[in-house]
Amino acid sequence: MADDSDAPEVELEARLAEQDSFEPPAAFVEQANVSDPGIYEEFEENWPECWERAADLLDWEQEYSEILDDSEAPFYEWFGDGTLNASYNCIDRHIENGRKNQAAIRWEGEPGETRTYTYQDLYREVNAFAAALRELGVGEDDVVTLYMPMVPELPIAMLACARIGAPHSVVFAGFSADALATRMNAADSEYLVTCDGYYRRGDALNHKEKADRGLRGVDHDVETVVVDRLGDELKHFLGQHHHDYADLVAAHEGEEVEPVERSAEDMLFLMYTSGTTGQPKGVKHTTGGYLAYAAWTSHAVLDVKPEDTYWCAADIGWITGHSYIVYGPLALGTTTMMYEGTPDYPDRDRMWDLVDKYKVDVFYTAPTAIRAFMKWGTKYPERHDLSSLRLLGTVGEPINPRAWKWYYKHIGDESCPVVDTWWQTETGGMMITTLPGIGDMKPGSAGPPLPGISADVVDATGDPVEAGQAGYLVVNKPWPGMLRTLYRNDDRFISEYWQEYSDPDADEWVYFPEDGAKIDEDGYITVLGRVDDVINVSGHRLGTMEIESAIVGVPGVAEAAVVGGHHEVKGEAVYAYVITEDGYEGDESLREKIIDGVDEAIGPIAKPEQVIFTPELPKTRSGKIMRRLLEDIANDEELGDTSTLRNPEVVEDIAEKVRGESEE
Ligand code: WT7
Numbered sequence: 001m002a003d004d005s006d007a008p009e010v011e012l013e014a015r016l017a018e019q020d021s022f023e024p025p026a027a028f029v030e031q032a033n034v035s036d037p038g039i040y041e042e043f044e045e046n047w048p049e050c051w052e053r054a055a056d057l058l059d060w061e062q063e064y065s066e067i068l069d070d071s072e073a074p075f076y077e078w079f080g081d082g083t084l085n086a087s088y089n090c091i092d093r094h095i096e097n098g099r100k101n102q103a104a105i106r107w108e109g110e111p112g113e114t115r116t117y118t119y120q121d122l123y124r125e126v127n128a129f130a131a132a133l134r135e136l137g138v139g140e141d142d143v144v145t146l147y148m149p150m151v152p153e154l155p156i157a158m159l160a161c162a163r164i165g166a167p168h169s170v171v172f173a174g175f176s177a178d179a180l181a182t183r184m185n186a187a188d189s190e191y192l193v194t195c196d197g198y199y200r201r202g203d204a205l206n207h208k209e210k211a212d213r214g215l216r217g218v219d220h221d222v223e224t225v226v227v228d229r230l231g232d233e234l235k236h237f238l239g240q241h242h243h244d245y246a247d248l249v250a251a252h253e254g255e256e257v258e259p260v261e262r263s264a265e266d267m268l269f270l271m272y273t274s275g276t277t278g279q280p281k282g283v284k285h286t287t288g289g290y291l292a293y294a295a296w297t298s299h300a301v302l303d304v305k306p307e308d309t310y311w312c313a314a315d316i317g318w319i320t321g322h323s324y325i326v327y328g329p330l331a332l333g334t335t336t337m338m339y340e341g342t343p344d345y346p347d348r349d350r351m352w353d354l355v356d357k358y359k360v361d362v363f364y365t366a367p368t369a370i371r372a373f374m375k376w377g378t379k380y381p382e383r384h385d386l387s388s389l390r391l392l393g394t395v396g397e398p399i400n401p402r403a404w405k406w407y408y409k410h411i412g413d414e415s416c417p418v419v420d421t422w423w424q425t426e427t428g429g430m431m432i433t434t435l436p437g438i439g440d441m442k443p444g445s446a447g448p449p450l451p452g453i454s455a456d457v458v459d460a461t462g463d464p465v466e467a468g469q470a471g472y473l474v475v476n477k478p479w480p481g482m483l484r485t486l487y488r489n490d491d492r493f494i495s496e497y498w499q500e501y502s503d504p505d506a507d508e509w510v511y512f513p514e515d516g517a518k519i520d521e522d523g524y525i526t527v528l529g530r531v532d533d534v535i536n537v538s539g540h541r542l543g544t545m546e547i548e549s550a551i552v553g554v555p556g557v558a559e560a561a562v563v564g565g566h567h568e569v570k571g572e573a574v575y576a577y578v579i580t581e582d583g584y585e586g587d588e589s590l591r592e593k594i595i596d597g598v599d600e601a602i603g604p605i606a607k608p609e610q611v612i613f614t615p616e617l618p619k620t621r622s623g624k625i626m627r628r629l630l631e632d633i634a635n636d637e638e639l640g641d642t643s644t645l646r647n648p649e650v651v652e653d654i655a656e657k658v659r660g661e662s663e664e
Contacts, residue, residue: 032437054296085259110341172317181217264288282487293481298328396539428481535564550601565634586613
């Protein structure tokens, strides 16, 4: 991997030039869960025993005797001989501690109806549904796919699966029928829990129709449970092997299901995510290490307290929702919020209306949302009393200092720390961020690695870069929340994450997250973005190869190249360069077919912002598409070196075309 290849670093550098520093507010520090700066040294000196701190946040059925087993590295095991149950840790023990009437989940639907589940309510419903799943035939280690929008039945189903030791695989509701089928086939999943529909900007969307189409692409029999979210608003029909969720729960009302004793290393869930190739990766997370890490980071970074009302405004269909709507907060016994709809319905102050109404203490969202809020203007947050807020967080993509400062000032009233948390589906939880009760915040920079996390920025040969230089982010030591493998693909696990910088002969294993980064003289890391063929649209991770293969599936398309171009709100937008087959015109009708094709194969989030028809793509002499140039074109930047191209003349032609189209 060469230093100058496909590097988005350079543009971002300019944007992050100015780095102010903010001290954590004293009032926050005073009450912070973690406020002793000695924790960094303590974790370093006492590694890996320091991770007992995380494991101690959980109740273990059988205590572990070994913290880390690295004998089969990079297939690490954490707390390996301990046993526990995640559903017990997220529900039962809080009831045993006398907190049964505390709200566990507060949910608000987009049209405004509300539901509250106390820990006792959650216990009752999770037990009933766990019993129902068993009756449908779900056994320990059977993968249950959950294809659901933001309804309370989603976390309930996750916890019901966890209770009986069945790993769940949540597929984001915005993904297409094809994407569902691919994931169910890859995991041989014979069970699906889905929903009739949900509300989006006032419309009732039909979700079951998509699920049904997905099921037609599954190559084995499936038992399907359907949650009735929309009632009379949208009637649905239950076919063979379809079961109504409410009927199942009613039939098992009052039943109690003993939480299955799981080994710490048993799989808690699978989560498919995008990578360099077209085939999504099944990231495997385990019961002990993952849960301990989600709980620990919720405690140390998000400063979650049991009496808080805590709101992570992500979707549970992504890892952020798994770790920081469901597992982390519920393990700590707090009140976690869920909102079904969009931030601009019925008006652009919906989020602030909810913060005010529920007196939210901690709010965690993505830079893409913050940029939209910023664009809409301060009048929306100003309509509401946001003084309940104590801490703000962001995740998913780099946040530029301007957006950071806007969030800090207009949402946090300069009295809440802002934690910019870098992590990934694969890491299970936060890795790089300031601790809000300890570290100064520098807008635009996530911060130092968390205590016990060893991360660095290196050059192409693996040597640490000097302060201020761009390089590649690496993680040098394992951590409890790490993925254990890619489901049924140990080889790809090694080649994706451990090949680049490890020295297997010396048994030295370095994890490569495939991000570019910079580090400053204080050890603060600024993550610059992906260095592989993955783009980040509104905080959603998409593989360019997946989009390309959807496009070349459209009749009339000969070849396609997809890159990310800057977008004011989304961060990146999809630019598709397309060569048509002989006899086809690159016209409006083909453009629409391409956009529909991507929608069909992946989902609306992946739809190209621009489709650019071109007779050729810039290629190297060896035939590799030069994406870097296509990115330059998409970003209307000066074109990089074209001298190694086989067909340099095509670059200027394409650039002209794009310029012309953006002027239209
Ligand atoms: C990629 C992971 C972690 C949950 C949401 C996304 C980018 C994430 C930050 C941040 C800069 C960030 C990275 C990473 N990313 N957080 N604070 N600053 N970049 O999870 O879908 O697995 O995507 O998101 O590029 O590799 P994901």
